[in-house]
Amino acid sequence: MIDTSCSIAGVAFKNPIVMASGTFGFGKEYGALYDINKLGGLSGKGLTLHLKAGNDGIRVAETASGMLNSVGLENPGVAAFLQEECPRWESLDLARIANLGGNTIEEYVEGARLIDEDAAWRAQAGRQAVDMIELNISCPNVKAGGMAYGINTEIAREVVRQVRGATTLPLVVKLSPNAEDIVGMAVMCQEEGADGVSLINTFSAMKIDIYKRRSMFDNLYAGLSGPAIKPIALRMVHQVCRAVTFPVMGMGGISSTEDIIEFIMAGATVIQVGTHNFVQMRAGEQLVAGLEAFMEQEGISSLDEIRGIL
Ligand SMILES: Cc1cc2nc3c(=O)[nH]c(=O)nc-3n(C[C@H](O)[C@H](O)[C@H](O)COP(=O)(O)O)c2cc1C
Secondary structure (H helix, E strand, O other): OOEOOEEEOOEEEOOOEEEOOOOOOOOHHHHOOOOHHHOOEEEOOOEOOOOEOOOOOOOEEEEOOEEEEOOOOOEOOHHHHHHHHHHHHHOOOOEEEEEEOOOOHHHHHHHHHHHHHHHHHHHHOOOOOOOEEEEEOOOEOHHHOOOEHHHOHHHHHHHHHHHHHHOOOOEEEEOOOOOOOHHHHHHHHHHOOOOEEEEOOOEEEOOEEOOOOEEOOOOOOEEEEOHHHHHHHHHHHHHHHHHOOOOEEEEOOOOOHHHHHHHHHOOOOEEEEOOHHHHOOOHHHHHHHHHHHHHHHHOOOEHHHOOOOO
């Protein structure tokens, strides 16, 4: 008998396979392709307090073993998400994670407060749509000239502290590999009362259109994801897992069962799959089946047997 289940801050995941923010919409389109309730969870498209149109110009480009994106957090805003997507989320049977960004601390806090308030009234009616907030601190801090909140630990501390104070929902902070000290950042999140961290977000990267003699992207730099970043992501997840005692969601370039096992052996409680959803649209259900087959073949009855085994 194989048990793939795990939990983070009381949120149950039937397996450790979670679809990563920005690569799975709010689950609707993929839900038309396969039964997404087979997944452990999904992290919705990154939300901001107000609607965002996203960046102009080219938004995605393929690279050797990965992709660049400069989507610019296009999203309908927190209120529209709660109104339009959450009724459908209520009927899903997997861990539902709201990914929250913001350009000021006030925006982050107000976004978290709205999600929390919505969860409270739904709970009174015996319903639930959002199980957990994933705080994306990779957004540009407009007050600090656009440098991302997630670069400097003490600047990020303020966001985590204030958002923690604004919600009683389970809170996981998503870390950027561009951070000055990603291990210090994770330790700070634990000190500030977060329930876990997820890592990694995309690497700041670049592509030049040599004929136009300018950057391919209007925003100059873009985020690199996919198999190219996996070995670095794995090293960072391993370092963070050794430094904290709370759960870690590992991601970065995962595209096979073997990749999932590596992240779990490095110490991750659950993993997330992003870019691979664009390569193989049924990635989620294939990876769930692949994980079960691997465990059976290797005689592993629970992932606790191999988690952090290194
Ligand atoms: C097109 C695209 C959009 C993304 N949007 C978000 C987002 O809104 N919020 C967020 O926290 N991460 C976002 N990410 C980052 C992914 O969730 C993930 O952290 C990263 O891509 C690394 O995983 P992967 O290599 O499996 O894609 C986005 C990634 C891609 C490729």
